[in-house]
């Protein structure tokens with residue numbers, strides 16, 4: 001019989017993130033789960049890693065560790081340290097809030113999965129597009145099922161998955177769609193505020209206004225109450241733009 005797989009679970013909502021426990025419970029049916037999560041919320045921390053301060057790690061429960069770093073730190077520590085050489089899958093989530101379209105660039109949840117792919121471990125990120133329900137149980141179940149598939153079939157090298165689950169009752173869900181990244185629109189605005197001492201400070205706002213619900217995009221799928229599954233690639237090279245750049249007049253050739 002095949003050995004029991006080892007799964008590394010991380011997130012960016014931290015140890016108290018509401019999506020962590022339901023996902024952990026599901027993954028425990030599948031294999032040995034090691035959890036490494038930030039000791040506090042690290043949403044929108046993107047793919048930063050900690051280089052100039054010591055990483056403190058604490059085992060708060062058996063196989064459940066918190067670290068004073070980013071999601072990427074947690075995954076690096078898990079893969080390179082704790083589970084060195086015996087890791088089969090990295091799962092990141094369940095994030096409380098969607099990670100769609102342009103969000104992916106800022107997302108700590110997605111960065112944790114990306115770190116898995118960077119270190120050659122199959123990985124996916126899963127987010128609940130929270131609305132009124134805030135129910136993580138179906139998302140957790142979906143993650144369990146997807147984990148089994150990934151453990152069986154793997155992914156092409158350098159590819160990982162970004163999953164978003166609509167926050168609607170199961171009876172209203174309209175299936176699974178394989179999607180591409182859509183385009184989000186934000187109410188981006190820099191607000192200048194004067195503090196009580198007369199000094200200025202700035203508040204950079206990025207309220208989500210809407211997204212282009214185009215057919216085939218992650219944003220569109222969620223708006224149509226479908227589970228969105230987007231394969232992402234580490235290689236960000238814009239191959240089609242290489243020709244354009246070739247025509248630039250640059251000081252040396």
Ligand code: MN
Nearest residue numbers: 012013043095
């Ligand atoms: Mn988050």
